[in-house]
Amino acid sequence: MSLSHSTSSNHYCALLKLFCQNRNITNAKKLHCHIIKSIPNPETFLLNNFISSYGNLGSITYARRVFDQIPHPTLYSWNTILSAYSKLGRFHEMEYMFDAMPTRDGVSWNSLISGYAACGSIYRSVKAYNLMLSEGSFNLNRVTFSTLLILASKHGCVQLGRQIHGHVVKFGFMSYVFVGSPLVDMYSKMGMISCARQAFDELPEKNVVMYNTLITGLMRCGRLEDSKRLFLDMRERDSISWTSMITGFTQNGLDRDAIDFFREMTLENLQMDQYTFGSVLTACGGVMALQEGKQVHAYIIRTDYKDNIFVSSALVDMYCKCKKIKSAETVFKKMTCKNVVSWTAMLVGYGQNGHSEEAVKTFSDMQKYGIEPDDFTFGSVISSCANLASIEEGAQFHARALISGLISFITVSNALVTLYGKCGSIEDSHRLFSEMRFKDEVTWTALVSGYAKFGKANETIRLFESMLAYGLKPDKVTFIGVLSACSRAGLVEKGNQIFESMIMEHRIVPIQDHYTCMIDLFSRAGRLEEARNFINKMPFRPDAIGWSTLLSSCRFYGNMDIGKWAAEFLMELDPHNTASYVLLSSVYAAKGKWEEVAGLRKDMRDKGLRKEPGCSWIKYNKQVHVFSADDKSHPFSDQIYSELEKLNYKMIKEGYVPDMNSVLHDVEDSEKIKMLNHHSEKLAIAFGLLFIPPGLPIRIVKNLRVCGDCHNATKYISKVTQREILVRDTARFHLFKDGMCSCGDFW
Structure with missing residues (x-):
């Protein structure tokens, strides 16, 4: 009889476990009702399973009912209901049950400490820990220290972290992986990488988990060479070790290193997960490594991750960044399940590749499928409206952002500031800027660029100087806006001064766009010889836009000498660009040299070149x-x-x-x-x-x-x-x- 009873209890426990795995609360309740009706005195271990299962499923009321049905609850029963309250953050009921317990052990105290930690209460967690210590150290175990270290890490509480570290050493828990790893992780997340390394070195035994924790920490902090040396020192490396390195390289902009490490990882025949594939695909997209990206895609097809939503979204993003929008569409359409990340990847890809109308349409389709946009999605579709110069649609998105509350996200507000600036409503752009409670460098740069587009040089410079006064750091885009404003207003000396300060004070290495702005600055002011001298001192030759800028001013000022010089370089740089022919033709036409104009037109016809029609x-x-x-x-x-x-x-x-x-x-x-x-x-x-x-x-x-x-x-x-x-x-x-x-x- 007892054997049969025990066998049926085990059967019920197996069924209950299955229901919990499938999050099926309804069947769990039906099973419970069946047991109450068919078994007069169910075994305590079976009822404890129901308490735990109901707690895991979030049905704390039913968990408490089951507990109350136990005539003589064991310490395990008390700990099970206490743990259920703890996991759900119901610390008032948890305190009541804890105080009612006839006896307590380390599990009881850990449930109390974990419950307070789940509510984010450092004070209550530490108070419970100190009360636990007052009863003696016999209740302490690895869970106690792990919970408190994670709590200290989450809230950046250095003092608590150091205190717990001291107790870990004092009570002899440094040899536990379950304690050592969160200790190293805590110092790493607090940016105290020297302390993390010291704690790591103090560990009497180190396994792969501890190595992985420190490697990851060295990577958040940018200590790439240190993390690489530590990785090479490892006797045994698992998938997490390799993935940590690949992810770290990607996050620190070392995309080529990430791709190389992935290639080496494939030779180790290690199991890869969605994070491995996601990181290496991000790296491939970052350097537009299409061939490597395709190879990773082929590798993924042979694994269980070919239908993984995270990996598929990363593939869409990679193909978009490699300018292969059709390939991205193919991957996207084959996805059986899509989430907001997937839709956003496709939407952003359209926008980045100049298909702004498709981006707006994708946003509309996304909502038809019931996917709610997040702040990044919303900001991206607003940016597409800005590229379309569609102020009507942009204003509609502005209204929706206000209604949905997404306007409070700086990504959305920044996109709207940019939108109004690009659509020519600089007053609306400034009004929104003034209403924003929080502004970052992107916010200021968006308004600076908007005013620069309008040629409002004084307002642009004033904004730029206010940005500096607020202690914000301008980036390359900010300086492009300010320099272009100076060039369009003829402020040569001011522009020169800002260009020098960008290099000397802000330590920004000029890119092609900055040099183009300077060429424009001299050229528009008619200082064409200075423009030529500036070009001759540049570390590299101007691009097509730079030469076209100079050539356009030569047309305006009628300078055939420098105009021919610029046209020759432009023709050499881009033989199929008609701008050099058209602009030089206009220089000749202004001087009435129609034979030269005719000669240039003949050259264009002979080369099969046609001027882009204006529309x-x-x-x-x-x-x-x-x-x-x-x-x-x-x-x-x-x-x-x-x-x-x-x-x-x-x-x-x-x-x-x-x-x-x-x-x-x-x-x-x-x-x-x-x-x-x-x-x-x-x-x-x-x-x-x-x-x-x-x-x-x-x-x-x-x-x-x-x-x-x-x-x-x-x-x-x-x-x-x-x-x-x-x-x-x-x-x-x-x-x-x-x-x-x-x-x-x-x-």
Whole structure:
């Protein structure tokens, strides 16, 4: 009879364990009811299993009911219910049960200490520990010290950590891995790496877990060489050792080392997990190592991680960073299960590869599947709206961020500051900036860049100096904004001073963009010889943008000598770039050297090169309307051209004179005027005047820089129509209002 009873109890325990593993509380309760009805006096060990299971499933009420059904609870029963309260952080009930216990042991005290620790109460945990000590050290065990060390680490409590370290040594627990590892980990997380190393050296015996803990600690702290030496000193290395090294290299920007270590790890035939694959894929994406990334992908396919959501998301991210958006889409579509990380990886990938519209659509699809965005997702989709210059959609996301509370995340607020700046609403950008409670370097840089785009040099410099006064450290992007503002306002000396301070005071090594800003600074001010001297002193040659910048100013100032010099380098650097031919043609055309212009055009034809056609677009009623020069394909072309004729008449009465130098063809003046009248931005502006309601600004985007005539004409249009016109070209924003432009005619 007793054998049968015991056998059935074991069977019930096995069933209960299965239900707990599957988080099936309903079946656990049904089993409990069945036992109560069929077994008059169930064994205490069976009831203890129910207490533990209900506690693990979060059903503390049922756990307490089972405990109350035990006529004579053992110490194990008391500890089980106490542990259930402890794990759920129910410390008031836990205290009541602890005080009611007839006897206590080390497990009882550990449950009390762990319960307080789960609630984050250092004071109560330490008080319980001291009471435990007052009863004698016989109750102490490795769990006690491990719990308190983890608590000290989590809250950065150095004093508690040192005290527990002393007791670990005093009571002889240094030989326990379960204590030694959290001790080393605690000092590492507190940034006290010397203490971590000392504690490690004091351990009488070291196993792979302790080595892994110190290696990881040396990596958070940037001690890469030390961690590498420790790794090589290990007699035995497991998967965690290798993964710790790979992850550490990736986190410290040493992507190539991470890839090399992964390659060596594959030769060891060790088991890899999602963290190994995730880290090495991040490394491959970081250095755009597509070939290695594909090899890792092939390796993953042969493992159990080919359908792992974490690994698949890392693959999407890797392919996106390697500019292989189609491969990323393939991986993404094959994923059977997607979470917010997966969707965000695809969304960010679209944005990084210039597919901003697809990024916005992906965000919409993500919500259709019931996936709630986090702050990073929201910030990313807002950035895509900024790249599209879509202030309407961006404003909608702003409203949603306010409603959802995501606006409180700095990533979202920073993206919105950038959005309004890129969309030409610098006032809204500044307003949001002023409302933010917390600002970081990215926040300040976003506003600095926004003002720089508008050519508001004084405001940009003032912001930059305020940023420094607040003790924030500007980065490379900040200086690009400030230097570009100086160049567009002709502040050569100020720009020179800031460039020098970037190198000497802020220890930032200039990149290509900084040098391009300096070339622009000299060139726009007409100091072309200084620009040439600056280029000759650079540690490397300018890129295509740098040469084009100089060449463009040579056209404006009519300097054929430096213009030819710049054009030759640009043609050599990028033989298929038409900018060198077009800009040099304009230099010759301004001097009336039409034979040279014709020669350049023949060279272009012989090489199969075609100038990129200029186009402008305007968004109206959720539709983008695109125009090119002399375009008559639009359904409202007749009304648009009629509106242009009326505008020309009004503009000429106000004093507008067409700028013939903007035409690079040797034709009669009447033909030049006709060509100028039908430039793409003028067609787009006419469309805006016809359909955008009065009182609202007309927003135009252009794929090339605004020509001199269109810039001048738009000033007159803003005056005769009393409308605000915002034009975003490849270089900057132009806000035209009352016959003036925000750039001060310096672009």
